[in-house]
Amino acid sequence: MKKWIYTTGICFALAIAGCASKEPVADLINNAQSAMNDAGNAKDCASQTFALAQQALKEAQDAQTAGDDETARQKARLAQSLAKQAKEEAEQNAEDCERQRNAANDLAEKLAPFQDDFANASDLALDDTFKVIYFDFDESFISTTAMADLQENVNTLKTRPELNVILAAHTDERGTTEYNLALSQKRGDAVKEHAQSMGIDAARMTVVPYGKEKPASSGTRDQDYALNRRVEFIPR
Numbered sequence: 459m460k461k462w463i464y465t466t467g468i469c470f471a472l473a474i475a476g477c478a479s480k481e482p483v484a485d486l487i488n489n490a491q492s493a494m495n496d497a498g499n500a501k502d503c504a505s506q507t508f509a510l511a512q513q514a515l516k517e518a519q520d521a522q523t524a525g526d527d528e529t530a531r532q533k534a535r536l537a538q539s540l541a542k543q544a545k546e547e548a549e550q551n552a553e554d555c556e557r558q559r560n561a562a563n564d565l566a567e568k569l570a571p572f573q574d575d576f577a578n579a580s581d582l583a584l585d586d587t588f589k590v591i592y593f594d595f596d597e598s599f600i601s602t603t604a605m606a607d608l609q610e611n612v613n614t615l616k617t618r619p620e621l622n623v624i625l626a627a628h629t630d631e632r633g634t635t636e637y638n639l640a641l642s643q644k645r646g647d648a649v650k651e652h653a654q655s656m657g658i659d660a661a662r663m664t665v666v667p668y669g670k671e672k673p674a675s676s677g678t679r680d681q682d683y684a685l686n687r688r689v690e691f692i693p694r
Contacts, residue, residue: 483518483527486534490515493541497548503555504547511540557636587614588623588691591649592684595630598644600652608649611691612656622662625649626690630683631670638669649689664694 494515500508518533548555589607591600600608615621627646629638646665654660675682 481531483522483530483534486531486538487515487518487522490518490534490537490541493538493545497541497545499555500541500544500548502548503551504544507540507544507547511537511544514540557634560636587693591645591689591691593645593687593689595683595687596641598641598648600648605652608652609656612653612658615653615658615662622664622694624692624694625663625665626672626692627665627667628672628674628686628688628690629670630686631673631678632683633670635669639667642667642669645687645689 490511494508494511497504497508497511514533514537518530518537521527521530521533588611591604591608591611593599593604594601615623625646627642627649629642629645631638633641643665646667650660650663650665653663670686673682673686674688675685
């Protein structure tokens with residue numbers, strides 16, 4: 459009797475598993491999409507996990523289109539699981555995420571008045587009229603070498619009084635968004651204050667802190683980081 463019950467239980471469990479494995483692909487994909495919609499701000503606060511969920515969902519949809527239902531089921535279940543995980547991560551990181559979101563909003567507000575000026579920013583940045591002022595790691599102090607470059611820029615501004623400039627200030631990628639925004643602001647302010655002390659009217663210079671958002675080099679070597687720690691003079 460016990461053997462019959464045990465055997466029957468196994469058969470029943472296998473039957474349920476078999477049914478689950480044959481659950482309609484469309485339903486599983488819809489469930490995954492619903493989980494992602496329910497993830498709230500996970501796209502911003504758990505971006506890596508959320509991106510994996512998006513990728514798994516796309517792969518499920520592609521497999522469904524190709525007629526590979528088994529792969530579609532597996533990917534859809536994975537997408538749903540990752541979406542739920544992303545939601546949990548976002549809830550755990552809510553406080554840090556809110557600070558970063560506020561920092562990003564502050565940056566957007568600061569940049570808004572200069573969108574037209576930066577429409578061709580990449581071209582302007584390549585202009586050899588001005589030297590780029592580079593900084594040491596985690597510093598807003600202007601080194602002796604950088605001071606010499608700043609003096610050249612000041613001389614150029616003195617000979618071209620019609621020019622106003624944006625001081626586009628940057629950091630490397632290390633550190634939080636809000637920390638790097640503050641550091642880039644300090645670097646821009648330091649350049650402006652020194653240029654002013656050398657005879658340039660403060661009204662001709664506008665500091666725009668980018669933090670780590672616009673790297674000059676996308677690598678992770680020391681030389682890449684060094685290129686990103688900078689203030690650029692961009693003519694307006």
